[in-house]
Amino acid sequence: MSLDTAAYNTATEREGAAVSAVAASGDLDAPVPSCPRWSLDRLVGHLGWVYNWVSEHVEARSATMLNREDVPRPPRGEAVVEWFGDAHARVLAALRDIDPAEEVWGFAGVNSAAFWQRRMAHETLIHRWDAENAVGEPGPLDSDLAADGVDELMEVILPFQVRSAADALPEGTLHLHRTDGDGEWLCRISEGRLEAERIHARGDVAVRGTGAQLDLVLWRRIAPGDVEVFGDVGVLAAWTALGR
DSSP states (O other), rough: OOOHHHHHHHHHHHHHHHHOOOOOOOOTTTTTTTTTBBBHHHHHHHHHHHHHHHHHHHTTTTTOOGGGSSOOOOOTHHHHHHHHHHHHHHHHHHTTSEEEEEEEETTTTTOOOOHHHHHHHHHHHEEEEHHHHSSSSSOOOOHHHHHHHHHIIIIIIIHHHHOOOOOOOOOEEEEEESSSSHHHHHHETTTTEEEOOOOOEEEEEEEEHHHHHHHHHHSSSSSGGGSSEOOOOHHHHHHHTTOO
């Protein structure tokens, strides 16, 4: 259920502004439970660095991956707050100033600006949840955006992870059922490739939840016990491991 470009850019603006607000008012030394070994300033710095890395590719219309080492590392401590704000403004300008169909290198083999417009919306959404979770109760995720995040996982991210996987792949099938809107997925691995269909069918494990819950489970932000799970939880663990 891909959204339009304006919706993605609006989400990146909104969710990134929420990260800025947490950074400005929160404890930058606070641990981030969903990102082990990271403090809040590390999380904010990571997201700002991603913004600058993506901006380099989009601004240059680069058809190849640029050297990650050429992107300056984020500062630590309070300096990261203003630095993040600048990186956020930069990526928004870059994403709004390019046609979605223009060619730009993308790490998952989807070489278009549209890949980054969608990816930045979901990267920012999940890390906004991480940031708020570090200092209190995270706010809700927009359910339609989160459901699109499930689609992005099935269409782009997990197929890339499967192609790149060094460990054993899931052997059972996964069925996802969204409870607050349209959305059902049946996922399987066949001959080393991910196949995902938007159908109602029986899987070796089934997960029922809102769009937000499904997105958060797949990104390992909430535990399977926080949603309805039927069937082989070991199969679910194998699938969620792909999203690391």
